[in-house]
Amino acid sequence: MATSFRSIGLLLVVCLSGLVSAGEPTIPVGAARVDITPDYAVRLSGYSSRRTPFESVAQRIWAKALAIGGDGGEGPAVLLTVDNCGVPAALVDRAWPRLQQLGLRRERLVVCSSHSHTAPWLIGFAPFLAQDELPADEQEARERYTRQLTDWMVEAVAKALARRAPAHLSWTQGEVGFAANRRVMKDERWTGFGVQADGPVDHRLPLLVARSADEKPVAVWANYACHCTTLGGDFNQVCGDWSGYAQECIEADFPSATALVSIGCGADANPEPRGRLEYAEQHGRALADEVKRLLAGPLRPLPPQIDCRRKQVELPFGELPSRAAWEEAARAGGSRGLHGRYFLNLIERGEPVPAALPYPIAAWKFGDALSMVFLPGEVVVDYATMLNQRHGADRLWITAYANDVPCYIASKRILREGGYEADQSMIFYGRPTRLAPEAEDIILQTVAELLPK
Ligand SMILES: [Zn+2]
Structure with a gap:
């Protein structure tokens, strides 16, 4: 009885103040970062127009790990954020035996890419995002960096696990305005890239903070739905873009904290304005200012356990192209030719063209207080809108x-409207064709299974 009265008392303190009470239950939390800036010539990824390795380093880039939970029970949950355009699942698979040795379970590890377009191109990511095959020395450098990054990711996780100490978790949501819908529309059809001022966009900034027993933030994790593309293809320097500057500013504002930034359903949103390094700094500062404002106000406490789930599904592609269509594509130059020749060779070797995309969906549940959903790929804003409607925007976080x-x-809407996100981009990514509309139903249904009421 005494314990329940004490719990009710604690709950009242929390509800009345809205602040995390020093009497709240704690959970072991550790955070760490590893510098992943290349010190040799390697090609950056994100724009097919680049034809040479990077020229210089505008900003250091990082792999950061946040480990939450002790070794008992299901073990710790680990978030790993990487300043990169895309860390392929195959790279995580390569690191997995070593991560497993650290005591991790697969559903309790999430690896998030910042989608910065000014970081090295990894083996297995967007294979046809170039005009031609890479020259042998660049191919070698790319293999070297991919190997190194795998080691650095394991190092970041090991360090975060080793640094775990009791902390309180809490969260809240704010808003940042620099994401702009980039699909310029006319008569409900996609016409090109630009700013579509009335297009849908998700400006919410969910924020999780871990505070040590002395109330100092040890880790600050923010999530924002916007492409990490303030810098264009003409900018050939290593940089974390707005996400890198946001992390840098948060860590300057809160020197005790490791700052981690993940990306929401911002595949159809670009930062605005864009095209200059000072705009990337400006967006990073705007995000960090909102973090500072939120951390000065009330935060909602989170329970000290996380229920982690993961389910692999298959997203069907639409109708596959005919052999004649592949033959025609194979004669083209640039990415389209590389893509066409790859699939024509596949067919000539008698291998099947994939009819579906393997798609692992994960969810972390902090009791009834907060559910996090982790979706692979460049997810468009409609998924945030639909999932928020179904599961409640006040307790949902979508990465x-x-x-x-x-x-x-x-x-389904974007498949109907057509354009880059539906079709052209699939060439760069080496997918045979666009997704089928049923992919949307499968994603929504799987999230509902992972987040039962
Ligand atoms: Zn993108």
Whole structure:
């Protein structure tokens, strides 16, 4: 009885103040970062127009790990954020035996890419995002960096696990305004890239903070739905873009904290304005200012356990192209030719053209207080809108570019409207064709299974 009265008392303190009470239950939390800036010539990824390795380093880039929970029970949950355009699932698979040795379970690890277009191109990511095959020395450098990054990711996780100490978890949501819908529309059809001022966009900034026993933030994790593309293809320097500057500013504001940034359903949103390094800094500062404002106000406490689930599904592609269509594509130059020749060779070797995309969906549940959903790929804003409607925007956090970046994940609406996110981008990603509309139903249904009421 005494315990329940004490719990009710604690709950009242929490509800009345809205702040995390020092008497709240704690959970072991550790955070760490590893510098992943290349110190040799390697090609950056994200724009097919680049033809040479990077010229210089505008900003250091990082792999950061946040480990939550002790070794008992299901073990810790680990978030790993990487300043990169896309960390493929195959790379995580390569690191997995070593991560498993650290005591991790697969459903309790999430690897998030920042989708910065100014970081090295990894083996297995968007294979045809180039005009031609890479020269041998660049191919070698790309293999070297991919190997190194695998080691650095394991190192970041090991360090975060080793640093775990009792902390309180809490969260809240704010808003940042620099994401702009980039699909310029006319008569309900996609016409090109630009700013579509009345197009849908998700400006919410969910924020999780872990505070040590002395109330100092040890980790700050923010999630924002916007492409990490303030810098264009003409900018050939290593940089974390707005996400890198946001992390840098948060860590300057809160020197005790490791700052982690993940990306929401921002596949059809670009930062606005864009095209200059000072705009990337400006967006990063705007996000960090909102974090500072939120951390000065009330936060909602989170229970000290996380229920983690993961389910692999298959998203069907639409009708596959005919052999004649592949033959025609194979004669083209640039990415389209590389893509066409790849699939024509596949057919000539008698191998099947994939009819579906393997798609692992994960969810982390903090009791009834907060549910996090992790979706692979470049997920468009409609998924945030639909999932928020179904599961409640006040307790849902949606991260995209998580556990894999296999291609864009278009919604039924975007498949109807057509354009880059539905079709052209699938060439760069080496997918045979667009997704089928049923992909949307499968994603929504799987999230509902992972987040039962
Ligand atoms: Zn993208």
